[in-house]
Amino acid sequence: MCGIVAYVGHRPSADVVIKGLRRLEYRGYDSAGLAVYENDRLEVFKKKGKVADLEAHIGSEKPKSTIGIGHTRWATHGAPTDGNAHPHFSGDGKLVMIHNGIIENYAALKKELSGKGHEFQSETDSEVLIHFIQDVKNNLDCGLAEAVRVALTKVVGAYAIVIMDEENPGTLIAARKGSPLVIGVGEGEYFLASDATPIVEYTNEVVYLNDMEMAVITRENLSVRHIxxxxxxxxxxxxxDLELEAIEKGGFEHFMLKEIYEQERSIFDCMRGRLNAEAGTLTLGGIHHYQEHLINANRIIIVACGTSWHAGLVAEYMFEEFARIPVEVEYASEFRYRNPVINKGDVVIAISQSGETADTLAAMELAKSQGAIVLGVCNVVGSSIARLSHEGVYTHAGPEIGVASTKAFTAQLTVLAMIALKTAWHRKTLSEARFLEYLCELERIPAKVAKCFELNDKITVISELFKDARNFLYLGRGYNFPVALEGALKLKEISYIHAEGYPAAEMKHGPIALIDEEMPVVFIATRDSSYDKVVSNIQEVKARGGRVIVVVTKGDALIPKMADFVVEVPKTCDAFMPMVSVVPLQLLSYHIAVMRGCNVDQPRNLAKSVTVE
Incomplete structure (x- = not known):
């Protein structure tokens, strides 16, 4: 969840690190820090707030050192303060470290170290770790690399760390377990980061550290060792396979808006080389070796968190409708704590944008330990989930920088739809004609998503009217119920307005008590098998004075007569409608947040990649 950047080479490290921190600020932005070796000693600059606050703190005279480490923090242990910001010194001041993750046994280590006279300047588990490494180094009278290795065999938790040593000023030591760390390889220089976005500007050659690996890095050499x-x-x-342009705003005011508008292309890229409706073919090489397990699955269990969980709910309907396989969708964060029943013949599908979601990784490890086949759906090549899965399918949506996920959701739906259709084709639960109809319609989705962008001006007007609302209710049925959940999540994430999503039929079982003239109610009421029922729900809300915003299928003649505000989206089949109907809800959330003066790309308290439990 925090961002790590480090450099050793021939460039001014402060320039490389700070630019990299700006690119990683979506991962953590409570505080930021930089450490360099300058004037024959380690110098640390750190500041609560954004990377810009750190830059102001450093001043115009940046250090000239060619080795440095930097960090953006998402607070876990200790509030966002200057003192809790990284990097952290060892007790003797000769080591300095940045850390992403959580050290679960830090309290016991801290107690032991305090008994030996160690004094701590922060509330963080990270400072405890660097003190512990120093203690091991002193007790064993060994080199730093060996001390790091031994110390990490004693700690419990997750980490990605990079350490600088005042006594060896040209060397970086890095290690990872459960938290990503990538090393960029240049000419006489190396770059380290939590993901590839700060590296691509300088090199396209990288080494992904595996779990329980550490690296010793100088300008001339990289060596890797198992801990x-x-x-x-x-x-x-x-x-x-990443272009610099993909991580720039490209003329858009915010990354989120750019990524909403990229969905026409990202959905197409998901299908490119896989789906050919004219030829009637659907090829998913990523799960080729385990296709039989899907075909013969007794049950599919989907594990995910947040937006990816909503994608899993849509996939549940797809797999059950197309392939006639029972599906359970689980919060990954709860899955391993309830002693789940996993039987022979079950297939687990893990969904994550980043491929580093700690709860989802833990759920996968449990499933694998009980003999399940685990398939991954993620966006980041080389990520932990990609490596832990037996096989999987990449979404190829491109980098998603905005913390509130948009294009990842529709890309996940696209991939899950293709997996469900491919499984149905093998199981012969769809006729050939129906299968071809679905392929043709899925190919049309990018163009239909593009039509939704024409709604932007209308949605801007609606947003102005409701930007001061204190609560929102989102309602949908069938395939559109998960869209209601996703719409509510987007609004609360970036505008800080309380919002809830419900199945429309559940409104009468409690939420209807909230409805009055102050309560905006968003219905996703496209033409599907539940249409008449949703019309009745709209009437119930109007009868109680609620203000109704409705997403309808273009050409609907009935609902516009009863709703206050109507947004029309192109017609598509029920199963693929979530890829279309979610777009106006993304735009609604975006514009309301902007009008409220919120930081759209970096909403408070949130981080893009949740790499701790």
Whole structure:
């Protein structure tokens, strides 16, 4: 959840690190810090707030050092303060470290170290870890690399760390477990970061550290070692498939708006090379070796969090309608704590944009330990979920920088739809004619999403009217129920307006008590099998003075007569409507948040990649 950037080479490290921190600010933005080796000592600058606050704190005379580490923090242990910001010093001041993750046994370590005379300047678990590494180094009278290795065999939790040593000022030591860390390989220089976005500007060759690996890095050399087995590993260099333009705003005011508008292309990219409606083919090479397990699955269990969980709810309807396989959708954060029943023949599908979601990874590990086949759906090549899965399918949506997920949701739906259709084709639960109809309609979705962007001006007007509302209710049925949940989540995430999503039929079982003239109610009421029922629900809200905003299928003649505000989206089949109907809800949330003066791309208290439990 925090952002890590480090550099060793021939460039001014402060420039590289700070620019990288700006690119990673979506991962953590409570505070920021920089450490360099300058004037024959370690110098640390850190400040509560954004990277811009750190830059102001450093001043115009940036350090000239060619080695440095930097960090953006998302607070876990201790409030966002200057003192709790990273980097943290060891007790003797000779080591400095940045850390992403959580050290679960930090309290016991801190008590032990305090008994030995260690004094701590922060409330963080991270400072405890660097003190512990120093203590191990002193007790074993060994080099820093060995001290790091030994210390990490004693800690419990997740980490990605980078350490600088005043006594070896040209060396970085890095390690990871359960939190991502990538190393960019240049000419006489190395770049380290939580993900590839700060690196792509300089090199497209990277090494992804695996769990329980550590690296010792100088300008001239990179060596990798397994932490527990103490064996040297051969670094595997991969080529990044990422363009610098993909992580820039490209003329848009915010990344979120850019990513909403990118959905026409990102959905197409999900299907490119996989779906050919004219030829009647659907090819998913990523799950080829485990296709039989899906075809013969007794049950599919989907594990995910947040927006990805909503995508899983839509997928539940798809798999059950198309392939006639029972599906359960689980919050990954709850899955492993309730002793779930996993039987032979079950297939688990894990969904995550980042591929680093800690709760989802933990759920996958449990499922694998009980013999389940685990398939991954994620966006980031080389991510932890991609590596932990037996097989999987990448969404290829491109980088998503805005914390509130938009294009990842529709990309996940696209991939899940293709998996469901492919499984149905093998199981012969769809006729060939019906299968081809779905392929043709799925190919049309990018163009239909693009038509939704024409609604932007109308949605801006609606947003102005409701930007001061204190509560929202989102209602939908069938495939549109998860869209109601997603619409409510988007609004509360970025505008801080309380919003709830419900199945429309459940309104009468409690939420109807909230409805009055102050309560905006958003219905997703497109033409589907539940249409008449939703019309009745709209009438019930209007009878109680509620103000109704409705997303309808273009050409609807009935609902516009009873609703206060109507947004028309192109017609498509029920199963694919969520990819279309969610777009106006994304735009509504965006414009309301902007009008309320909220930080759309970096909403308070949230981080893009939730790498801690």
């Amino acid at each position: 527990e087995e103490d064996e040297e590993q051969e670094p595997y260099i991969q080529t990044l």
